[in-house]
Amino acid sequence: MNQTAAKEALSFEDFKTEVLNDYKIATISRECSLLGRREVLTGKAKFGIFGDGKEVPQLAMAKAFKNGDFRSGYYRDQTFMMAIGEMTIQQFFAGLYGHPDLAHDPMSAGRQMGGHFATHSLDEKGNWKNLTAQKNSSADISPTAGQMPRLLGLAQASKIYRNVSGLENNTNFSVNGNEVAWGTIGNASTSEGLFFETINAAGVLQVPMVMSVWDDEYGISVHARYQTTKESISEILKGFQREADTNGYEIITVKGWDYPTLVETYAKAAAIAREQHIPVLIHVQELTQPQGHSTSGSHERYKSKERLEWEAEFDCMAQMRKWLIENNIATAEEIEAMDTEAKKQVLEGKKAAWSAYVNPIKEEQQELVALLNTIAASSPNKVFIEKYSNDLAAIKEPIRKDILVTARKIIRLIVNESGKAQLASWITNYTEKVQPRYSSHLFSQSDKNIYNVAEVAPVYTESSEDVDARLIIRDNFDAIFTKYPEALIFGEDSGNIGDVNQGLEGMQEKYGEFRVADAGIREATILGQGIGMAMRGLRPIAEIQYLDYLLYAIQIMSDDLATLQYRTAGRQKAPLIIRTRGHRLEGIWHSGSPMGMILNAIRGIHVLVPRSMTKAAGFYNTLLETDEPALVIECLNGYRLKEKMPTNLGDFKTPIGVVETLKEGSDITLVSYGSTLRLVEQAAKELQEVGIDAEIIDVQSLLPFDINHDIVKSLAKTNRLLVIDEDVPGGASAYILQQIIDTQKGYLHLDSQPQTLAAKAHRPAYGTDGDYFSKPSVEDIFEKVYEIMNEVNPSKYPGLY
DSSP, rough: HHHHHHHHHHHHEEEEHHHHHHHHHHHHHHHHHHHHHHHTTSSSSOOOOOOOTHHHHHHHHHHHHHHTOOEETTTTTTTHHHHTTTOOHHHHHHHHHTTOOTTOTTTTTSSSOOTOOOOOOOOOSSOOOGGSSOOOOOOOOTTTTTTTHHHHHHHHHHHHHOOOTTTTOOOTTTSSSSSOHHHHHHEEGGHHHHHHHHHHHHHHHHHEEEEEEEEESSSSTHHHHGGSSGGGHHHHTGGOOOOTTOOOEEEEEETTOOOHHHHHHHHHHHHHHHHHHOOEEEEESOOOTTTTTOOOOOOTTTOOOOHHHHHHHHHHHHHHHHHHHTTTTTHHHHHHHHHHHHHHHHHHHHHHHHHHHHHHHHHHHHHHHHHHHHHTTEEEEEEEHHHHHHHHTTOSSSHHHHHHHHHHHHHHHHTSTTTTHHHHHHHHHHHHTTTTHHTTTSSOOOOTTTGGOOOOOOOOTTEEEEEEEHHHHHHHHHHHHHHHHHHEETTTTTTOSSSSSSSTTTTHHHHTTTTEEEOOOOOOHHHHHHHHHHHTTEEEEEOOOGGGGGGGTTIIIIIIIHHHHHTTTTTTOOEEEEEESSSSSSTTTSSSOOHHHHHHHHTTSEEEOOSSSSHHHHHHHHTTTOOOOOEEETTOOOOSSSOOOOOSSSTOOOOOTTOEEEOSSSEEEEEEEETTHHHHHHHHHHHHHTTTEEEEOOEEEETTTTTTOOOHHHHHHHEEEEEESSSSSTSSHHHHHHHHIIIGGGGGGSSSSSEEEESSSSSSSHHHHHHHHHSHHHHHEEEEEEHHHHHHHHSSSSSOO
């Protein structure tokens, strides 16, 4: 054999080895799906949604996926995760069982149902790892198409790293912007608006994104003819196909069972996106779903006999076996042996995962049973305690709920017995040990959290001028962009004109279009840009023009950003700052304050409500030293008010979670925030004229709220409380009241009923009169306080009406 022939033979052997390894991975993945379904049906797992039928195209995607790349996908990409080496059989089943330990379920420590995948961007202390040295998957979420906005930002980060100077030291995040963001979605979910919004934005921005649509013709039971015009996403997106001298996509269709063509297709798509920063859409057609959508139903109920027969023949695994045999890569006997070995490996991995999950719980079960038997021996309630203890011991596969329920029921029986102290201690210690496994990392637990940033006051000199407050915001952003080369801002009208209130005037001209950018009218993907870029080490500020428009993005904020640290147990973060403006102005759509809705939707994101632009600027300075996401709501009617210009722009820091007392008083505590404080201050002056001395407290931060409990200290002095807010009744004012009365135990100091004063339940009507009759006014505040004082001393404060 000559040298050329030997080389070709060796190449074929290498090719054969690689292909057979691919088949092995796919077979293991399929066996995991099959056995996983059985685990759900036997009750060991609660719910299963698996990637069967999608194995072969995911192999092809994995081949083109490089270190530094990011995936933003959906809950059927298990084969891909196995193929890139980021999930084992045992980890797959640990996720299915909900094992609350990252060492066993590195995807989410049992916080998400199986099928939701992630890699670790952070070490155990919350510090960034070198993302360019590993393959990355952003943490999945269940809401359909919810992964799309984040995908846009992950791709845009590469464009920023390639085009913005000053980021050369950020070597943990990018190598010249060569990284590709890979999106996956089911064909039915392309019906969602988030899909189309992202596709359009990526085409405009021309970012390195490869979008795979896994098409099996159904969305649960609903056929594609009810989902998509022409029953084909690639057909209706043909107008996005790039042409000479235009932006756009490369759009490719491929059969999901055609292994060699899939490999070629993904290699081509990766090259286009990686080298040219052109987005690619791959429509992977003729896929199947052998076990139906999930364990909650059977696809035989809605698929015809003919469709089921076709699926059996064109199952991608069946077609890959056929191709292996036809091309003399493996014999039928060799394939059967591989299948048998895969079944064995999956079964062993499943058993190991179950043992690792249940054995620690059994140890805790035995510990409590032993304690209960000791307590029972000297208890008058011995018979009842032993009944509970025996029932607990008889549970062959206990869960922690079983253990704690038993302990908490028994402590009621022995409340007056000597054994109570021992059991109470056990319950307390057990809860303190176990609860964090289910509740940690809603916020950052690293040394970069908000509580580790010290307050720095604004500095003024005798020559400090009174200026329009928007200039303080503008000049502070100027200082930020100089200080932090990784900082950038984008939103509707943020670039060319410097935002609608001129808080970014001249910044685009100074720092360039990549760092100070206009965006289309698409709030959800503006948020997504910020999330994705923040996950890759940049410090984005995503601007939503008005607070009312935040509703377009609230789902992404709630389901993705707010839960990110929590659902990865602290192994991913996106320290995104969301800038918006709201509260008082004119009319239904530009003067809303839907704070109660926001507060209860985005736990996991700090909510900051500065009363002035100096306070707002200080919040931005603080946040850029932390690793946590936040929403900053500037006062819409405050940009033209006068404030003194600090001399330490970019350096002064407003503390987060700390209230500020604006006026001390002895008769009543008035609590508010934002624009309404100016009305409260005026009302307090008028109240002073009739002998009522009000203390005014600016909340400043709603999440977190008054971490030093300063408001209850005020109540200890005044003994009365009124919370003023321009949200609807029961909104943010109810939240504030709950925090003061319940969390801070403020009721202990009250001599009068605590009250709230909010806006009317409807949206604010247009015009000055609309504002006056829709939201609290100076007169409303005055009269509400006066009414409270009338109850205290009716002779001194006779009724007004």
